[in-house]
Structure formats: structure tokens, C-alpha cells
Amino acid sequence: MKKPWSITTTLRNPERLRDFLKVLNQLENHEWNIENQKKYQILLIKERLYGYGNNQFYKGISQDNIDLIDNPQKDISFDKAEEIFESKKYEDSPMRGRQSINPLKKFGFAIIKDGKIVITDLGKLFLNEKFDIGEIFFKSFLKWQIPNPDSDDYSYKEGYDIKPFIGVLHLIRRVNDKYAAIGKSGKGISRSEFSLLCPTLINYKDIDLYAERIISLRKKLEGKSNQKKIDIFNKYRGEFAVEFLGTSSNKEINKLLNNLKDYGDNAIRYFRLTRYIYIRGGGYYIDLEPRRSIEIKKLLNSDNAKSQIFESKEYYHGYISDNSKPELPWETIKELSEISNKLLEEIIPLEKRLKLPRKSFPDLKKLDKENIKKLIDDLRVYRRELQEKENYLKSQEIEQIKKYIEELKNINKSDNKPILLEKLISLGLNALNDAIEIKPNYPVGDDNEPTFTAPGNMPDIECFYGQHNAICEVTMLTGRNQWYYEGQPVMRHLRDFENKHNDKNTFCLFIAPKIHRDTINTFWMAIKYEYEGKKQRIIPLSIDNFIELLKILIEIKQNGNFLKHDELFRLYNNVLEKSETVPNSNQWLKDIPKILTSWKKSLNLT
Numbered sequence: 001m002k003k004p005w006s007i008t009t010t011l012r013n014p015e016r017l018r019d020f021l022k023v024l025n026q027l028e029n030h031e032w033n034i035e036n037q038k039k040y041q042i043l044l045i046k047e048r049l050y051g052y053g054n055n056q057f058y059k060g061i062s063q064d065n066i067d068l069i070d071n072p073q074k075d076i077s078f079d080k081a082e083e084i085f086e087s088k089k090y091e092d093s094p095m096r097g098r099q100s101i102n103p104l105k106k107f108g109f110a111i112i113k114d115g116k117i118v119i120t121d122l123g124k125l126f127l128n129e130k131f132d133i134g135e136i137f138f139k140s141f142l143k144w145q146i147p148n149p150d151s152d153d154y155s156y157k158e159g160y161d162i163k164p165f166i167g168v169l170h171l172i173r174r175v176n177d178k179y180a181a182i183g184k185s186g187k188g189i190s191r192s193e194f195s196l197l198c199p200t201l202i203n204y205k206d207i208d209l210y211a212e213r214i215i216s217l218r219k220k221l222e223g224k225s226n227q228k229k230i231d232i233f234n235k236y237r238g239e240f241a242v243e244f245l246g247t248s249s250n251k252e253i254n255k256l257l258n259n260l261k262d263y264g265d266n267a268i269r270y271f272r273l274t275r276y277i278y279i280r281g282g283g284y285y286i287d288l289e290p291r292r293s294i295e296i297k298k299l300l301n302s303d304n305a306k307s308q309i310f311e312s313k314e315y316y317h318g319y320i321s322d323n324s325k326p327e328l329p330w331e332t333i334k335e336l337s338e339i340s341n342k343l344l345e346e347i348i349p350l351e352k353r354l355k356l357p358r359k360s361f362p363d364l365k366k367l368d369k370e371n372i373k374k375l376i377d378d379l380r381v382y383r384r385e386l387q388e389k390e391n392y393l394k395s396q397e398i399e400q401i402k403k404y405i406e407e408l409k410n411i412n413k414s415d416n417k418p419i420l421l422e423k424l425i426s427l428g429l430n431a432l433n434d435a436i437e438i439k440p441n442y443p444v445g446d447d448n449e450p451t452f453t454a455p456g457n458m459p460d461i462e463c464f465y466g467q468h469n470a471i472c473e474v475t476m477l478t479g480r481n482q483w484y485y486e487g488q489p490v491m492r493h494l495r496d497f498e499n500k501h502n503d504k505n506t507f508c509l510f511i512a513p514k515i516h517r518d519t520i521n522t523f524w525m526a527i528k529y530e531y532e533g534k535k536q537r538i539i540p541l542s543i544d545n546f547i548e549l550l551k552i553l554i555e556i557k558q559n560g561n562f563l564k565h566d567e568l569f570r571l572y573n574n575v576l577e578k579s580e581t582v583p584n585s586n587q588w589l590k591d592i593p594k595i596l597t598s599w600k601k602s603l604n605l606t
Helices: 014-025 034-046 063-069 078-087 093-106 121-127 133-143 164-181 191-197 204-221 226-245 250-273 290-302 313-321 333-353 369-395 398-409 417-432 481-500 517-528 543-558 565-578 585-602
Strands: 110-113 116-119 277-280 285-288 437-440 461-464 468-474 505-512 538-542
Touching: 014 034, 014 093, 014 116, 014 121, 034 078, 034 093, 063 078, 078 093, 093 110, 110 313, 116 121, 121 133, 121 313, 133 164, 133 250, 164 204, 164 250, 164 277, 164 285, 164 290, 191 204, 191 226, 191 250, 191 285, 204 226, 226 250, 250 277, 285 290, 290 333, 333 369, 369 398, 369 417, 369 437, 398 417, 398 543, 417 437, 417 461, 417 468, 417 505, 417 543, 468 481, 481 505, 481 517, 481 538, 505 517, 505 543, 505 565, 517 538, 517 585, 538 543, 538 565, 538 585, 543 585, 565 585
Parallel strands: 468 505, 505 538
Antiparallel strands: 110 116, 277 285, 437 461, 461 468
């Protein structure tokens, strides 16, 4: 029976792939035998990358060991991790390690060569502290194909023959072309179309057929009421599942349809990282990134998404481990020059809107290929700087601030809550006052929209002001795992930032829907006593507290005034001073709304 392709359901978060790779790196050049397959899984437990917070995993484990796993302030020794692993009594315990390495092998970050674990060049690039997550996954997805010699999951005999990422790009282009042929403007493919028809696109020869399916389905939905559209689409899904699976078994059909949404959402999340797809229509449509039109055109004209045939597993391993392959079809002086000129065409209007002088760049005619590539990188960095400046100007408008408030209020309705929260808090901080720079660390597409949350090795947002500096850490977590994932890391990020920028006092704004008691107690110790020998300035705010701060900002603006950063930091100091007069962290947290109210009165808004 056929099955759809999926990126990975083991690790939905790309950052966790990197964590798994870090642990595997400890075993590089070791034999990938039964002993080390078990050892890898034990090391993942030791580093709390596997099992933490998973009630299913806790079954069969002693309460003492559960308490140890749940307490990140205590290290798990290898012997203890082994004891936890063995207490699970797995029927095939080495298989756990084999499953955990599979996503790393799938994307070419690690291979087994001559029976030994090897971290590939691409994997080493991923482990670099200054890794570019978009570049990493783009290079990986260009090579990812089904079938491949390293996996028995798919075969040519069963009809599989595709590079999924390139196939999806082809499908989007084909749908847009067909839509244009009937006099309508292309808009990409919807999330529901994507989830149903992208993971089930298993052969490059079917790309045109699938594009026709989408156009045909849209025609059936045209002019219908919302409920009728839902009914038509659900009926279509059921009929398609029967055809794809070749069975009328309700169990198999329901299993497929339930999985497809997860597979589709995960594929969109990962493919978006490459910067080659563009989310439009309020997040509902997935389209080709117009700012990469030259690269996409060259890529699709040179690669029809057919998988390659390799003589052996060794040849395949050599291919995916070679970071210089495949050769990018636009890396000629002619095409690179076109890309540079296209970037300049985007930059010049941005400079005009911002009333900035034209920035000079080297003459393309005097540059060789490598220097043109460097220029392209510089132009993209400069474009983002301009986009951020434009964000700052837009954020000063009252209507924009009202929009941020509404989106924050409704954030739980978003499909990508963590990413949206980082974006909205960044925009809100831009709106507040005269910051020198608000620097979000999340990766962005060419449209300057975040493609994922900030990497775990740095603050979510860095804030630079005339008299002070700050970092801002945000999370949608509200349970005890908030303490595990945010407690120590937030304090560590703050201390590292303080050490790097030691010319000014540094604060940390921590924002979450609500703050867990374990998290606030951890911060309380750092504020009242010390973290690594010195006190810290951490300001815990709920999302509602931050919304209230933005509402106060609107009142200030409506009165024709401007909130200077000194006033904002006076509020932060008021919060910290309160910690000296209350008996415990719980009371401190409860008093923050009162502190906000008192600070608002001190501004004399009326």
C-alpha cells in the first residue's frame, strides 16, 4: 500500500535536529554497532533531548528517575541515563538509536561509512555557531529524494521517483501557470491543497496531473457557500484517499487523512526555512518567493524533480556529504549579476521611502564570480536593515499598535504561535520608544517575515538604547516545561549579553502568556541573590501586561507625546524595586499590574 512522504515526525523542530546532531558528534568515527546504537539513545536521555516531559516515556520508570529527568538543575550521569533506558525494557533497544539517527541521515547531516558514524560537511556547517539555517536546509532539500539507497521505505517498483522539495516548487509554478491561462492571477496553493496533494506527490511525472487536480477542485468550489465548500472538499479528500491507497478500508483512509495535515504543516514549516517559498494571503497560501524568481526559474529549468540513480550506497553517501553539490545553475557571472541588479531594484525604493542617501556598492563589471556572490550576501543584509527601519517607522503609527494588540490578544488562534509572538513583541518594542536598534534574532525570508524562532544559543531579541541595553525572551510555554526550556537559558543569555555589552546596564524582558511558578522562582533567585556571582535584572511580564503597556503607549501618542526609553526603564526599575519589599516571588508577580498602573499615573497623561 502506498504511503505519503514526510520530512520527519520524530523531530518537528529544526533546532532539535541540531541538538541531536551535537550528541551524535560525540560518537563520530565510532562503529555504528548495537552497542553504540544503544549508547546514542542513552546519551540523548542524558542530555534530556529524549523523554523529558513525555508521560508515555515515563511509564515503567521509577519516580526517583522521573524526578531527576524533570529537574534540569541536576545533571543526569551516563550510568543513570543507562538505568533509565534499560528500565524501559524495549524489545529491540538498539532500534531506538537507529530511529533517532534517521532524520540526520535523511537530510545528509550524518552518514554511516564503512560501518562508522561520520558527520558530513553539511552537518559540520549545521554545528557551526554561526550557521545559517536557511542555507543548511536549502542545500539539504536540493538532494533529498525518494527512493534513495540509504532507506528501504520507498522503491521505484512502488512508483516513487521524486525530489519532494523541487517537486513542490514545480507544482506551485504549474498551478500558477494554469491559473494564469484561464485569466486568473496565481496565488500559489492553499494549506489544505498542500497537505492533501504535496505529501502524496510521489512521482515527478505526476506534477502536471496534480496541478490539474488543484485547478479542477477550485472550479468545483467557485461560488459556493463556506459550508458547501467544506462538504465538497471533504468528499474530494475521501475519494482521493481511496484512489491513492488503492483500498476502501475506512481505517487506512482515516489514518492517511489524519496524518496528511501534520505532514503538510511540517513540510511547509521546513520548506519555508529555505527562503524559496513565500507565505501570503494571511498565511493561507504557499507561493514561490518572488524575490528569488531568477534562482527558482533556473533551478526548475535544470531539474525536473526526478530522483537520481546511484550505483551504490557509498556513491550516494559521497553525494550528500559533499557540500559543493549540487552545482547551483544560477552561479554564473551573468545570472549572479541579474540577481544583484534585482536586489538593487528592491533596495532603491526602500531607500527613497526611508529618505536615505543611496548607498554605494562595488561596480559589478569589475567583480569576479566569488565577489559577486559576496555582494549578493551584503545586499540581502542591507535590505533587511532597511526593512527593519521601515518596520520601526510603521510601528510608530497608532493604528499599527492597535493591530499588534489585536494580534496578541488572538495569538492562540495562530498556526505558528511561537514565531508570531517573537515577531509581535519585536514590533511592539520598536513602537515603544527611541531605541537605537531592536534586533530580532529569528531567521527571516526575503520578505523579512520570520521563518522560524530565534536559535537557542542566543537571545530572542536584542535591544540597544542610549542609556541602557536589554534582551527580550519570549515563549508560548506555560507549564513546567517553561522552567526547563527558559529558566537557565534566559539567565545564561542575559549574562553572556551583559559580558559582551558591558558599557551599560542590561535588563531582560521575559514575556509569556503566563509565568510558571518554577520559572519565576528561578528568576527570583537571580534577581535577589545572584547568577554566576552577580545579580540580574529580569522583568517578567505576561502577554496581557505587555498589551497593557502598548495601550498606555497609545494614550501617550494620542496626547501628542513620545515615550522616551528612560521612562520605560524607570518602569523596569520599579518592577525590580518591588522585589525588595514583597515576601515572595508569587506576590511580586501579582503586583506587576499595580506597578504598571502606578507608572501610568506618574506619566500624567490627562
